[in-house]
Amino acid sequence: MELGVYSFGDVQIDPATGGLGSTAQATRNLLEAIQLADQVGLDYFGIGEHHTHEMPASAATVILGAAASTTKKIKLGSAVTVLSTDDPVRVYQQFATLDAVSNGRAEITAGRGSSTESFPLFGHSLRDYDELYAEKLDLLLQINDNPRVTWEGRFRAALDDALVVPRPDEGKLPIWLATGGNPQSSVRAGMLGLPISYAIIGGQADRFAPLAELYRKAGAHSGIAANQLKVSVASPGYIGADSQQAKDFFWTHWHRTMEQLGKIRGFAPPPRWSYDREVEGTGALFAGGPEEIAERIVKLHGALGDMRQFFQMDVGQMPHKDFLRSIELLGTRVKPLVDAELAGQEKKENINV
Amino acid sequence: MSEPIIGILGAGRVGTALARLAVKAGYDVRVATAKPPAEIALLMEFTAPGAKAETAADLITASDIIILALPLRKYRDLDPALFKGKIVVDAMNYWPQTDGHLPEFDGAESSSEVVQRHLAGAHLVRGFNHMGYHEFEQDARPEGATDRRAMTMAGDDPAARQAVGDVIRRLGFDVVDAGPLASARHFGIGTPIFGAGISASDLGDLLKAVA
Ligand SMILES: NC(=O)c1ccc[n+]([C@@H]2O[C@H](COP(=O)([O-])OP(=O)(O)OC[C@H]3O[C@@H](n4cnc5c(N)ncnc54)[C@H](OP(=O)(O)O)[C@@H]3O)[C@@H](O)[C@H]2O)c1
Numbered sequence: 001m002e003l004g005v006y007s008f009g010d011v012q013i014d015p016a017t018g019g020l021g022s023t024a025q026a027t028r029n030l031l032e033a034i035q036l037a038d039q040v041g042l043d044y045f046g047i048g049e050h051h052t053h054e055m056p057a058s059a060a061t062v063i064l065g066a067a068a069s070t071t072k073k074i075k076l077g078s079a080v081t082v083l084s085t086d087d088p089v090r091v092y093q094q095f096a097t098l099d100a101v102s103n104g105r106a107e108i109t110a111g112r113g114s115s116t117e118s119f120p121l122f123g124h125s126l127r128d129y130d131e132l133y134a135e136k137l138d139l140l141l142q143i144n145d146n147p148r149v150t151w152e153g154r155f156r157a158a159l160d161d162a163l164v165v166p167r168p169d170e171g172k173l174p175i176w177l178a179t180g181g182n183p184q185s186s187v188r189a190g191m192l193g194l195p196i197s198y199a200i201i202g203g204q205a206d207r208f209a210p211l212a213e214l215y216r217k218a219g220a221h222s223g224i225a226a227n228q229l230k231v232s233v234a235s236p237g238y239i240g241a242d243s244q245q246a247k248d249f250f251w252t253h254w255h256r257t258m259e260q261l262g263k264i265r266g267f268a269p270p271p272r273w274s275y276d277r278e279v280e281g282t283g284a285l286f287a288g289g290p291e292e293i294a295e296r297i298v299k300l301h302g303a304l305g306d307m308r309q310f311f312q313m314d315v316g317q318m319p320h321k322d323f324l325r326s327i328e329l330l331g332t333r334v335k336p337l338v339d340a341e342l343a344g345q346e347k348k349e350n351i352n353v
Numbered sequence: 354m355s356e357p358i359i360g361i362l363g364a365g366r367v368g369t370a371l372a373r374l375a376v377k378a379g380y381d382v383r384v385a386t387a388k389p390p391a392e393i394a395l396l397m398e399f400t401a402p403g404a405k406a407e408t409a410a411d412l413i414t415a416s417d418i419i420i421l422a423l424p425l426r427k428y429r430d431l432d433p434a435l436f437k438g439k440i441v442v443d444a445m446n447y448w449p450q451t452d453g454h455l456p457e458f459d460g461a462e463s464s465s466e467v468v469q470r471h472l473a474g475a476h477l478v479r480g481f482n483h484m485g486y487h488e489f490e491q492d493a494r495p496e497g498a499t500d501r502r503a504m505t506m507a508g509d510d511p512a513a514r515q516a517v518g519d520v521i522r523r524l525g526f527d528v529v530d531a532g533p534l535a536s537a538r539h540f541g542i543g544t545p546i547f548g549a550g551i552s553a554s555d556l557g558d559l560l561k562a563v564a
Pocket residue numbers: 181182183184362363364365366367368385386387388409421422423424425427430431444445446447448481482483484485486487
């Protein structure tokens with residue numbers, strides 16, 4: 001099973017002013033984080049398109065392109081690309097270029113995004129929320145299938161036998177569909193035969209089990225081979241050497257982010273008791289010590305059959321060194337435990353049959 | 354009303370979570386979206402087995418209580434004539450971030466008051482709005498449980514509030530009746546109750562403090 005990290009590029013506190021620090025520094029910090037993730041053997045790093053001062057990772061492929069030259073094996077993707085407000089031709093070109101410079105390690109995860117700053121930024125109307133996404137996904141998939149595209153839609157100029165290059169050596173780019181739990185998205189991904197990425201950011205994570213089942217069933221209905229139907233999970237998480245300290249530490253930063261979000265969107269930030277309930281068992285927040293996090297990853301894997309889980313660690317102006325430490329522990333402590341446990345389970349199954 | 358049939362418009366996060374709870378509580382549950390029922394039959398089979406996919410028009414005719422769980426930006430698609438005399442629960446919130454800017458919801462009144470004016474003949478109750486969909490099942494508890502949470506609701510027809518209150522209780526929550534629909538603005542987005550997840554007595558205190 002693959003493990004990884006995703007980030008929107010969390011900005012640090014400026015010690016001089018006590019306010020938000022440099023967005024440029026936050027961007028450089030990501031390069032260091034991706035390099036470390038590769039060194040400690042993690043499988044995936046995703047950059048989520050974001051357009052705020054707190055989280056400024058607006059140009060994922062630039063960061064990933066730079067990271068491609070300092071890393072060897074780690075897969076480099078978006079988590080997510082807000083496809084609704086981007087041009088699929090340009091998205092494809094950028095990720096295909098990333099794929100070329102990283103020797104085949106690029107992935108696209110397309111989604112609507114949980115924040116909608118990109119709509120006014122790129123001159124799109126939220127009125128077209130559903131239609132924009134459907135149309136742009138359609139074009140992106142067509143470009144992935146064929147370098148020459150003839151296409152017509154509402155939201156960009158038509159294409160007449162247009163050539164989109166470069167092309168990936170493997171023929172196609174992995175394109176994941178991201179969803180926050182709307183069941184129709186699971187059906188859509190299954191019918192299209194696209195891998196699906198569940199963003200599970202609150203509540204109980206195993207509520208996604210029926211959706212994963214629905215996804216596979218929808219895929220089977222459309223004649224998609226089972227091995228093409230992949231599930232991944234993105235969730236908040238933080239690993240520290242000591243379980244309780246890790247939970248207390250992550251609480252301060254996660255809570256700050258929820259407060260910032262709550263102020264914009266008008267909800268009360270979840271209280272500590274609710275957090276405590278979600279950092280254990282089947283909860284969606286993976287903060288804690290290496291052993292328990294490994295155990296919880298394996299447990300969720302049992303419910304969802306996910307082939308990858310990756311964590312958003314740097315939230316709420318977390319000091320960079322703590323972010324790096326958590327990445328290191330995920331690679332050096334959690335990953336071997338997960339590998340060993342899953343290998344043991346497989347062996348047992350083989351004996352039983 | 355002996356055993357009401359529950360119809361849910363919308364098969365998204367909220368619609369399927371409520372459908373699951375309602376099936377579990379023993380209700381006859383129908384679900385519809387804007388699309389033909391065949392398109393959501395598979396989806397319902399996995400997300401809320403036991404709930405029946407129907408056309409929206411059939412659902413509205415057959416159901417005693419209709420829950421609106423579609424994006425608010427689509428409310429004008431609802432045909433007022435079909436809703437005459439029906440008990441309707443409005444679970445929709447106005448999220449400009451995804452609904453886009455809808456000028457009719459700019460004022461101080463609750464979005465449900467606007468929806469009630471559109472569905473003029475319906476007995477509308479605002480409910481299920483101030484909790485995240487993932488909390489519906491996580492927090493549902495049998496009557497009398499010490500950690501049972503509360504939901505509030507508001508609507509101009511006391512009989513409709515009574516009927517909706519019964520459903521909310523059976524789904525697993527205590528009920529704090531906020532009274533007429535105009536009080537719905539006290540538990541909308543941006544109020545302390547929105548997202549709070551609290552007991553009936555705490556919720557009652559918060560309502561008293563703002564009313
Ligand atoms: N998410 C939450 O935690 C939460 C909590 C409380 C309240 N709410 C409110 O509940 C509503 C639904 O939210 P959600 O998160 O469940 O959204 P969602 O996952 O996007 O689902 C929306 C559902 O509505 C259906 N729909 C769209 N137009 C329709 C129409 N004209 N008639 C019938 N069905 C229609 C959609 O299906 P088709 O497009 O295929 O027809 C889809 O099944 C929103 O107003 C939201 O503000 C949400």
